[in-house]
Amino acid sequence: MAYEFERKQRVAVVGGGPGGYEAAIAGAQLGADVTLVEQVGVGGSAVITDVVPSKTLIAVAEATNAIGEAADLGVQFFSRNENGRPVRPEVAVNLAQVNKRLLGLARQQSEDMRANLIRAGVKIISGHGRLDGPDSVVVSTSAGPEGTDFDQVDADTIVISVGASPRILPSAVPDGERIFTWTQLYSLTAVPEHLIVVGSGVTGAEFASAYTALGSKVTLISSRDQVLPGEDADAAAVIENVFKRNGMTVLSKSRADSVERTAAGVVATLSDGTKVEGTHCLMAVGSIPNTKGIGLEEAGIQLSDSGHIRVNRVARTSAPNIYAAGDCTTFLPLASVASMQGRTAMFHAMGDAVNPTELRNVASNIFTQPQIATVGWTQRQIEEGIAQGDIYKLPLASNPRAKMMGIKDGFVKLFARTGSGTVIGGVVVAPNASELIFPIALAVEHRLTVDQVSRAFTVYPSLSGSISDAARAMHIVL
Numbered sequence: 001m002a003y004e005f006e007r008k009q010r011v012a013v014v015g016g017g018p019g020g021y022e023a024a025i026a027g028a029q030l031g032a033d034v035t036l037v038e039q040v041g042v043g044g045s046a047v048i049t050d051v052v053p054s055k056t057l058i059a060v061a062e063a064t065n066a067i068g069e070a071a072d073l074g075v076q077f078f079s080r081n082e083n084g085r086p087v088r089p090e091v092a093v094n095l096a097q098v099n100k101r102l103l104g105l106a107r108q109q110s111e112d113m114r115a116n117l118i119r120a121g122v123k124i125i126s127g128h129g130r131l132d133g134p135d136s137v138v139v140s141t142s143a144g145p146e147g148t149d150f151d152q153v154d155a156d157t158i159v160i161s162v163g164a165s166p167r168i169l170p171s172a173v174p175d176g177e178r179i180f181t182w183t184q185l186y187s188l189t190a191v192p193e194h195l196i197v198v199g200s201g202v203t204g205a206e207f208a209s210a211y212t213a214l215g216s217k218v219t220l221i222s223s224r225d226q227v228l229p230g231e232d233a234d235a236a237a238v239i240e241n242v243f244k245r246n247g248m249t250v251l252s253k254s255r256a257d258s259v260e261r262t263a264a265g266v267v268a269t270l271s272d273g274t275k276v277e278g279t280h281c282l283m284a285v286g287s288i289p290n291t292k293g294i295g296l297e298e299a300g301i302q303l304s305d306s307g308h309i310r311v312n313r314v315a316r317t318s319a320p321n322i323y324a325a326g327d328c329t330t331f332l333p334l335a336s337v338a339s340m341q342g343r344t345a346m347f348h349a350m351g352d353a354v355n356p357t358e359l360r361n362v363a364s365n366i367f368t369q370p371q372i373a374t375v376g377w378t379q380r381q382i383e384e385g386i387a388q389g390d391i392y393k394l395p396l397a398s399n400p401r402a403k404m405m406g407i408k409d410g411f412v413k414l415f416a417r418t419g420s421g422t423v424i425g426g427v428v429v430a431p432n433a434s435e436l437i438f439p440i441a442l443a444v445e446h447r448l449t450v451d452q453v454s455r456a457f458t459v460y461p462s463l464s465g466s467i468s469d470a471a472r473a474m475h476i477v478l
């Protein structure tokens, strides 16, 4: 009988991106009374400005590339002029239409997620949330006639999932017309003639790759000696080669000190004084967490020097009833990680069975052309002796399916524990690497050996056959 009088656990979630959304859904599923506070739109930056729009744009870039590559396979595109002579048609991208479609798609995805939350019984408050101590969230909602309206949500458990925003350099302030952050790019109505991309990390590389395919002249300014610093060196070398082959200018070891508007476009001034002129500029120089001024430290939450919330593997902060998920935490800035953290946080808070997040097993992908997907330990860690492993790399050039499809670049690389042959990581560089990494991620998660992987059938001919071939080549002789 006592249960009848026990009140439901009250959960407040601040931020409705993948981290907050998943926490709210899991909380409702486990029987909590959940309130979600979101200031822009459900789905968060992931849906509204980052993942969904960028990957939709990249799908368009891939379609554009496919038209060009079809010619290599013998497909001819031509129309006839008035004399009946064949003429090559031009491939043109209607960026206004592309951007309209992708923004509509993002809006629809946000609405679908909002409807899912409501169906699950989650209460949604639109507004800016701030902690008022460890048990309460104050929300400033719309500005009423008397000023700003406030709402207060008292909670037993709070999940902070406020995400991050593009880093702005004072010497290169985006204006949304010629100088952009990645959130502003979708207002473009025509493909830029010459796009300068500052920053060669994942975001910079993805947009540089996409806009090259869409027809822009692209100059990529990279402060390191290779694009995609921190990624697998062989994979980064393949991508840099493809970039250059496709006509991109890659300025390595170059730092952009400033970016300013000119009468005709923009000029980036490098630290050695070189000036690079273009028509538009994308600033992709990282993100900063949205953790300032929302009462975190006052509620007893520890932050790192960079302002990220310190969490453990069940997403718990230093305040026992407060959890944090996603880009505002010290974990990996990926939508998949944010949602896993959100779910794990709720399971832990509500006493359900919890699998602490294992960052080592996170599969991630860079949507350049070709794509780069990775999971597990890296070659660098193996070479530095941090992990004991053998390395095997198989170029896709030897794969029959790759030959049929006209794939010129890419490889599969497996890492297996020396002696036991347990798969501890891998890299795939291929057109659909984001799909091909899954069998390796399964092997890493479930500690399969190379022999167990190679015993599973792959389709002949298939790109996944190269994963099996690499595993076979690493066979442990008894």
Ligand SMILES: Cc1cc2nc3c(=O)[nH]c(=O)nc-3n(C[C@H](O)[C@H](O)[C@H](O)COP(=O)(O)OP(=O)(O)OC[C@H]3O[C@@H](n4cnc5c(N)ncnc54)[C@H](O)[C@@H]3O)c2cc1C
Pocket: 014, 015, 016, 017, 018, 019, 020, 037, 038, 039, 040, 041, 042, 043, 044, 045, 046, 047, 049, 050, 051, 054, 055, 127, 128, 129, 130, 161, 162, 163, 164, 182, 203, 290, 294, 325, 326, 327, 328, 332, 333, 334, 335, 336, 337, 338
């Ligand atoms: C260009 C780009 C492409 C990307 N592509 C991929 C990809 O392909 N795959 C992948 O896994 N990841 C990708 N990412 C990373 C991914 O976008 C993030 O990891 C993900 O958005 C993190 O989710 P989140 O829930 O932490 O935060 P967000 O998605 O940023 O959501 C946070 C939400 O909190 C709200 N908020 C903030 N402060 C408050 C407040 N005080 N009160 C109320 N609401 C608040 C914001 O309005 C926002 O809606 C990409 C990132 C970028 C920049």
